[in-house]
Amino acid sequence: MLSNKVQDVFNEPGCSKNQGKSEKERKKGCTKALQPGGAAGGCAFDGAKIALQPITDVAHLVHGPIACEGNSWDNRGSRSSGSQLWRTGFTTDINELDVVYGGEKHLFKSIKEVLDKYSPPAVFVYQTCVPAMIGDDIEAVCKAASQKFGTPVIPVNSPGFVGPKNLGNKLAGEALLDYVIGTEEPEHTTPYDINIIGEYNLSGELWQVKPLLDHLGIRVTCCISGDARYHDVAQSHRARAAMMVCSKSMINIARKMEERYEIPFFEGSFYGISDTSESLRQISALLVQRGAPEELLERTEALIACEEARVWERINEYTPRLRGKRVLLFTGGVKSWSVVSALQEAGMVVVGTSVKKSTKEDKERIKEIMGEDAHMIDDMTPREMFAMFRDAKADILLSGGRSQFTALKNKMPWVDINQERHQAYNGYEGMVNLVKQIDLAIHNPMWPILRKPAPWEMREVG
Amino acid sequence: MSEVIRNHKSCTVNPLKMSQPIGGALAFLGIANCMPMLHGSQGCTSFGLVLFQRHFNEGIPMQTTAMSEVATVMGGLDNIGSAILNIQNRTKPSIIGICSTGVTETKGDDVDGYIKNFRALHPELDSLSLVYVSTPDFKGAFQDGWAKATENMIQALVHEKTWEQAGKINVLAGSHLTSADIDELRDLCEAFQLEVTVLPDISGSLDGHIPQDFTPNTLGGTPLESIAEMGNAELTIVLGEQMRPAAEALLQKTGQPYVLFDRILGLEATDQLLDCLSQLSGHPVPAKYRRQRSQLVDAMLDAHFFFGGKQISIGAEPDLLWDLGNWMHEMGAVLKTAVTTTESPLLVQMPCDTVLIGDLEDLESRSTGCDLILTHSHGRQAAERLGIPLYRIGIPIFDRLGAAHRPILGYRGARDLTFAVGNLLLSTESENLPDTWPLPMESTDARAPVALTE
Structure with a gap:
């Protein structure tokens, strides 16, 4: 059952990387075998949870020992405009007896307790390694619980050991496709309804873009899964068009919704000014294709012109301070190329970027934007990363939380651009903020003070 | 006296508890030039790593045997071997601390036996210490993992007593001590001219400082040589009830006596600790600490x-x-x-x-x-x-x-x-207001309202 699903995900025809492979290569899957003693990323369960937890009014129940939820709950940067239930940590916290006798009854009772106490519109049950090993059939338990209690109980079968985070993202998508999307009908629809897929509303950054869409009269019927409600996801099959945001993490949802419900989608980004404008254009174009009045295109262009002028004016205030500043960018996937173009817009020079999680397509785009001699970094030890930082004479490192100390411990400015960050960087508004954060980091007066040795060290050297 | 209540519901909501393996890993993070490793799927490590990184605001060395589905079912012992070789090649630690997880405990990997075989096959790695601790996620909690890892380190790394070094003491520190607590403790001991070995010692490795150089392993922490010589101390001070089994293990192995303090916080607790140090060292309590008292x-x-x-x-x-x-x-x-x-x-x-x-x-x-x-x-x-x-x-x-x-x-x-x-x-003290002290209902009912007219 699960291995079929994993194969299905590996076969994803929407993935350009996949299309270049032979039948046999495809079967092996898109993920490199993890190296014992040399791996660092999250597991498939982590990926599934990241992808679905932003659905705010759902109870997310983790079936497993305390590690899976107890060590990690309430640590995501998503934001909700309503229910905070998604931030509540639910877990069966299974014990030795469950491992010996099986945890299905324990799970069933837990579902009942959650429904009784919190009455969510649905419960998502996440499988983890231990119950998967002892053969707990969460699909069967969820089915029985749904029938008995009359509330959807959705199995998310993505135990950690099946693979890395990215695979978990996709398996989460499969759960939505199998059990949620298309199970309810909306009360009304408009020609301006879109889905946004693969946007997690980190630091609330969806709200940097939503006012633009609101202004155009475009309705985000469902964002999968940032600030989403269960019923919105269940009814999302009636949207007219879709935008897929985070590179390939949820391409299976976008493609299968096109296949099943004829919802056309495009791949876009809200990181960067030109990317934001292009995405707005594409959304409008798709909606018009699907029957929305053509005047939408004009209104979109007018909005873009107005907002681009406004954002440039605001960024220009920073350009004199930032022109020629050298940036080393270290992050995965889509963020690489979309942020590169954004920084260039603000006059900065990107001296290198990581391509660890990027697809072949991503890499091509980076080449296009940065030129043939772009430093593309695949994988790097902290020592190598610092050497690169120094040799490239970079002024600032932009990366995720894990590599921050490479910069900070060497008294170099750093800005967080990954999922744990506190800042929002979407749309025009977000670019102004990113530039502002870079300016604050680079020009903090503390740097020269920190870099100066203590007086006695000066004496000792001299 | 208090009644202890357990097991009253099926679903844990908003966990207070964290798992044993990462408690064990944190104890290993208090050992110098160490690489802690969880024997489990890579998420087991990744969750712990992110948690510690956010708590300490430090880069955290921690590895994984990266168990796949197949390895989990067939047994993951080979993953331990290749992980050890890989870590040895990449980061060259003095010690690898291995904690099991729920995944590998469910399968029942015989890690101790495997390590024995691995040792026989790889004599070139004799100088690399390997300490294994069984820490299933589905039992106990963070504190238990910390305590067990310490106990196993004592079993594996402490040598037999050869002589008694006057003025030398050990401290077995529970997981509730912060880096600052350990620093404070070391200052206290040094004020009595006692030389102290703290195990585990996260004050050097996780106290947020700027290192001179990169190291992919722990930087600071208890050196292995100091652990080996713990049997030669005059006395072991044990901080926290959780450390009793570790203290017993040290006693069994080296005859090393211990005094256990179940409290580290408070006037009396501190008095007792200082009195113990004073009596042991023969030095009076320094004026500085009388002032602080x-x-x-x-x-x-x-x-x-x-x-x-x-x-x-x-x-x-x-x-x-x-x-x-x-x-x-x-x-x-x-x-x-x-x-x-x-x-x-x-x-x-x-x-x-x-x-x-x-x-x-x-x-x-x-x-x-x-x-x-x-x-x-x-x-x-x-x-x-x-x-x-x-x-x-x-x-x-x-x-x-x-x-x-x-x-x-x-x-x-x-x-x-x-x-x-x-x-x-x-x-949060609230200010008193005109309606802070209303008369209760029974009083207002009993008393006839005062007539204001006539």
Whole structure:
């Protein structure tokens, strides 16, 4: 059952990387075998949870020992405009007896307790390694619980050991496709309804873009899964068009919704000014294709012109301070190329970027934007990363939380651009903020003070 | 005396507890030039790594045997071997600390046996220490993993007693000590001219400082040579009931006597610790600490007005709960709610009616009307909903700075905590208003209203 699903995900025809492979290569899957003693990323369960937890009014129940939820709950940067239930940590916290006798009854009772106490519109049950090993059939338990209690109980079968985070993202998508999307009908629809897929509303950054869409009269019927409600996801099959945001993490949802419900989608980004404008254009174009009045295109262009002028004016205030500043960018996937173009817009020079999680397509785009001699970094030890930082004479490192100390411990400015960050960087508004954060980091007066040795060290050297 | 309640519901909501393996990993993070490794799927490590990184604001060395589905079913022993070789090639640690997880314990990997075979096959790695500890996720909690890892390190790394070095002591430090607590403790010992080996010692490795060089392994921590010689000390001081099995192991192995202090926080606790050090060393308590003692006494005098009668709710691991609960009780506050993570002989002695082995949902539902909550950062949602101030203490603290630098040990530690918590209580004192003291219903009914006219 699960291995079929994993194969299905590996076969994803929407993935350009996949299309270049032979039948046999495809079967092996898109993920490199993890190296014992040399791996660092999250597991498939982590990926599934990241992808679905932003659905705010759902109870997310983790079936497993305390590690899976107890060590990690309430640590995501998503934001909700309503229910905070998604931030509540639910877990069966299974014990030795469950491992010996099986945890299905324990799970069933837990579902009942959650429904009784919190009455969510649905419960998502996440499988983890231990119950998967002892053969707990969460699909069967969820089915029985749904029938008995009359509330959807959705199995998310993505135990950690099946693979890395990215695979978990996709398996989460499969759960939505199998059990949620298309199970309810909306009360009304408009020609301006879109889905946004693969946007997690980190630091609330969806709200940097939503006012633009609101202004155009475009309705985000469902964002999968940032600030989403269960019923919105269940009814999302009636949207007219879709935008897929985070590179390939949820391409299976976008493609299968096109296949099943004829919802056309495009791949876009809200990181960067030109990317934001292009995405707005594409959304409008798709909606018009699907029957929305053509005047939408004009209104979109007018909005873009107005907002681009406004954002440039605001960024220009920073350009004199930032022109020629050298940036080393270290992050995965889509963020690489979309942020590169954004920084260039603000006059900065990107001296290198990581391509660890990027697809072949991503890499091509980076080449296009940065030129043939772009430093593309695949994988790097902290020592190598610092050497690169120094040799490239970079002024600032932009990366995720894990590599921050490479910069900070060497008294170099750093800005967080990954999922744990506190800042929002979407749309025009977000670019102004990113530039502002870079300016604050680079020009903090503390740097020269920190870099100066203590007086006695000066004496000792001299 | 207190009644201990356990197993009262199926679904844990808002966990207070963290898992054993990462408790074990943190203990290994207190050893010099060490690479902790979890034998499990890569997520087991990744969750722990992110958690510690956010708590300490430091890069965390921690590896994984990266168990795949197939390896899990077929047995993952080979993964341990290749992980060890890989780590040896990449980072060259002096020691790899291996903790099992729920995944590998369910399968029942015989890791001890495997390591024996691995040793025979790889004599070139004889100088690399390997310590294995069994820490299934589905049993016990963080504190237990820390304690077991320490015990196993003693079993594996301490040599037999060869001589007794005068003026040398060991400290076995529980998981409730911060880097700052260990620093404070070391200062105390040195003030009596005692040389101290602390195990595990996260004060050097996780105290947030700027290292001279990169190291992919732990930087600072107890050196292996010091651990080997722990049998030669005059005395072992044990901080926290959780460390008793480790102390017993040391006693069994080397005949090393120990004194156990179940408290590190408070006036009497500190008095006892200093008295012990003074008697052992033959030096009087230095003037500096007599001064600090009187500062603490003064702090308690100044602060007790704001603690007296206050209702307190604490969620913490047993040893920290024991410290905080008793300290609150000594300050005149009432320990109304006590929630903890795992078993301990101290629980029945807690100064409250019941101790619950439970979660933060339990803490929240039992904290209505309380004046203060003390727990780790995950208490923030409950505190916000209840409108009760939260003092963050324990692990993890991810939404405040400087968690590693806050001591509770010693006179200074107790003094600073008294002020910090006292200020929180002080800030919520409400002002009296005209309607603060309304007459109760029975009084207003019994008394005829005063006629105002005629």
